[in-house]
Amino acid sequence: MTVYTNIADIFSAPVVALHSSASCSIQWKHLAGELNGRFSLSAPDLPGYGLSEMAIDPAMTGTAAIAAPVIEHIAEFGQPVHLVGHSYGAAIAVKVALMRPDLVKSLTVYEPAAFHFLKEGDDQDKALFGEIEGVRNAVSEAVANRTANRGMDTFIDFWNGNGTWAGLPEKSREKLSALAPSILTDFACGLSETWTLEDIGRLNIPTLVLMGLESPEVAQHVAVKVAGAIPNARLAMLPGLGHMAPVFEPEWVDPRICEHIVGSERQVANCNWPQRSAA
Secondary structure, three states: OEEEOOOOOOOOOOEEEEOOOOOOHHHHHHHHHHHOOOOOEEEOOOOOOOOOOOOOOOOOOOOHHHHHHHHHHHHOOOOOEEEEEEOHHHHHHHHHHHHOHHHEEEEEEEOOOOOHHHHHOOHHHHHHHHHHHHHHHHHHHHHHOOOHHHHHHHHHHHHHOOOOOOOOOHHHHHHHHHOHHHHHHHHHHHHOOOOOHHHHOOOOOOEEEEEEOOOOHHHHHHHHHHHHHOOOOEEEEEOOOOOOHHHHOHHHHHHHHHHHHHHHHOOOOOOOOOOOOOO
16 A cells, blocks of 8 residues: 655545555655645555455455455544545545545545446447456456466456557566456456446435546547436546556646545635625
């Protein structure tokens, strides 16, 4: 877990940020700098990544197995937090909000990897779900054949663009290939989730959903669906950015995250201009 401390306003709620699959808490270093002096940020490593000490309860199903230790982490603050998530971390953030809305002061998610509800949708939903299943199957088959790199090339290129895997240094490919089992666990938890759009429609939390206009169609599609389902959620469509922008182009994403957090922390009060008499 990475904890970024600063001389933040003691009256400000802390920020908890959840990373994407195949990443770790370090991805939020830039966001910590953006928040410095105003908010403290805690970025736990999700199970299977970084230096995570979080244990998955095998009795739990769906993303609850990942959300539960995150909830324990948040509860230690003794107050609601501003919850931020990217991709799979964003899907976990949504689950945390559903399980313990009392612990979430605001919610900011960049393209939540919450694909399960597409299974029961229309023809477009089902076709997009098939794409994600195809990526999962490629990783699963490669792991089973002990050739993880052959599945990770599909995974990395799907989210980053064709040719990304081939352009990576050998050490980076080895490191990512070692994460394939963790990525399969993420898929297993995410695709077995059961919440519906109607369920998140009962959330009463200030929410910002971010999406890149260069992201895969399925990521954009889910972001729009989630934003449309949560009451009064705002959807920010960011031109020129892709799914991994929070990692590789945080300077374009983090200011939007900060704006939402600050606005949720100190909402502008309604006021009336004083009446002035003519001179």
